[in-house]
Amino acid sequence: MQDINPSYDCVVIGGGPAGSTAAALVAEAGHSVLLVEREKMPREHVGESLxxxxxxxxxxxGVLEQLTASRFSRKVGVQFVNNTGRESQPFFFRSHDPRPCSETWHVDRAEFDKMLFDNAATKGAHTRDEVRAVDIVMEDGRATGVHLAHEGGTEHRVSTKVVIDASGQQTLLAGKLGIRRVNPELKKAAVWRHYRGAQRDESGGGVKTIILHTSDKKAWFWYIPQSDDLVSVGCVADNDxxxxxxxxxxxxxxxxxAKCSGVLERVADAEAMDDLRVAKEFSYMTEQSAGDGWVLVGDAWGFIDPVYSSGVYFALQSACLAADAVSEGLQxxxxxxxxxxKWEPEFKAATNSVRKLVHAFYSGEFRVGKFVSEHPHHHGNLTDLLIGRIFKPGVATMxxxxxxWLQQQIAESNSGDAV
Incomplete structure (x- = not known):
């Protein structure tokens, strides 16, 4: 690793969306930055919907032009299908807000992450893949360096003023410090694969993320149309x-x-790809977001659940906020x-709205269409949350x-009165 300097203002661990964003912004502010990724870029990763x-x-x-010109499928809305197969009216984002910012993409994470990784280099960060952070050097409670290992076996220490941990669900620093806490109410697992040639509804000018419950409501499926005639299909349920x-x-x-007719119909004439994957117990938080000389961003900070596709956005946003705090601190x-x-309390409070929406979903009685029909004044707030406008004043009043309302639905279901 002769091309890696012995010291940097900032070392960023992890070349995913959070790490690449933080590295790009801190470097753009004029600081020396090393961004390391343990795998060879591009690398596969789940989480296609933004x-x-x-x-x-x-x-x-500065990547909007690249995204707009990309082959990624344009995401125009979200739709829910309950356990009986009844479909909600789609939440078309442009119907709520006609601006271009109200639509996004279903991405190929390997290609998307590589784009952001390369962008960090363009902004001035020193980027290296196939370099693993083995350990964080702590001196008197302060992070002062990182032990790195190249794929070839070479190891050495790099000193730094700040470590940004964007190591994802590896949670390097949180594991070292013992501050990672699995959410006991969201011990979920996921099994997913891709299909080629599955149904694609582009009636809204693009594709939608579709969330479908199984008939017994013990599991749910995501259905995410991507480019190259591929659709990501995943099943999520309690881990046990x-x-x-x-x-x-x-x-x-x-x-x-077999218990989800909505997905079965959509993949009936499709080819299942040989890429089945499994993930488990991915919902957790960290008790501390920062310490002297270090800060956590993205999944290294925490992950709620895949149901509303919030993971990548939270990674990007936390990285932006942390990068500004790091740049200011270095200056x-x-x-x-x-x-x-300093950014984390407001961010945590804002993300709590999505957390509450996740818990509502897993209650088994959150019938989106029914709630909106009975409380139409909250249609805008719910759409805002699905868009990701978690910082919008008043959005949590929903x-x-x-x-x-949810407590009433649960009580009626338990008494057998629900229809």
Missing amino acids: MPESYWVFERL YLLKGRGKPEQTFQEEL QGDTSAAQLG FDDLDP
Whole structure:
């Protein structure tokens, strides 16, 4: 690793959307930055559907033109299908807000992540793939360096003023410090694959993310049309239900698919790709977002759930906020925990709206169409949350009505009165 300098103002661990965004912005502010990714870029990754509010991060990074000219499928809305197969009216984003920022893309994560990784280099970051962060050097409670290992086996230490951990669900620093906490109410697992030639509804000028429940409501499927005539289809359920005491993941996937007529119909004439994958217990938070000389962003900070496709947007937004705090701290000579983590309380409060929406979904009684028909004044707030406008004033007022409404639906279901 002779081409890696012995010291940098900032070392960013992880070349996903969060790491590449943070590295690009800190480097653009005039600081020396090293961005390392342990795998060879491009690399495969799940998480194809974006939230429209990512637009503003893309604009700041200067990649909107690339995305607009890309082959990625344009995402124009979200639709829900309940356990009986009844479809909600689609939430078309442009019907709520006609601006270009109200639509986004279903991306190929390998290609998308590589685009952002290369953009970080364009902005001045020193980018290296196939370089693994083995450990964070801590001195008197402060992060002062990173131990790196090249794929060839060479290891050395790089000193730095700030470490940005964007290592994703590897959660390097959170694991080292013992601050990662799995959400006991969201111990979920996912099994997914791609299909070629599955149905694509482009009636709204693009494709939609479709969320479908199985007939017994024990699992749900995502249905995400992508480019190259591919559709990502994934099944999510409680970890114990999906992965314990059952057959191989392929068998489990087929068993759950048989209970979801909406997906079965859409893939009936399609070819299943040989790329079945499994992930589990991916919902967690960290007790601390920053310390002296370090800060967590993206999935290294936390991950809620895949149901509303919030993961990449939260990664991008947290990286932007953290990058600004890091740049300011480096300029002022203040890389304390208070400075590097100053953005996190507001961000955490804003993301809590999506967290509450996730818990509503998993109650099993959140019938989106029914709620909106009974509370039409919240259609805009719900659409805003699906777009990702979590910082919009008043958006969380929806829960003043949703929470008691949901409790009523659950009570009626338990008493057998639900229709």
